[in-house]
Amino acid sequence: MKPILDHENERVERILYRINEYHLLLDNIYEGLADREFKLVRKDTQFLIVELRLILKSTEEDDF
Numbered sequence: 001m002k003p004i005l006d007h008e009n010e011r012v013e014r015i016l017y018r019i020n021e022y023h024l025l026l027d028n029i030y031e032g033l034a035d036r037e038f039k040l041v042r043k044d045t046q047f048l049i050v051e052l053r054l055i056l057k058s059t060e061e062d063d064f
Helices: 002-034 038-060
Strands: none
Touching (some): 002 038
């Protein structure tokens, strides 16, 4: 039973880490838009889109 719990805890930690990274990206996007730094906004937005597509794929394969 313990290995399953450890595995789930690691999974939840990975999810939390990724979501925290997305929050930071969204903060950067907001600041970039406010400051009209559109090149940075574009880069961060494209990266976030790729990450969100990976989440969709992971949920389809139950691999998250």
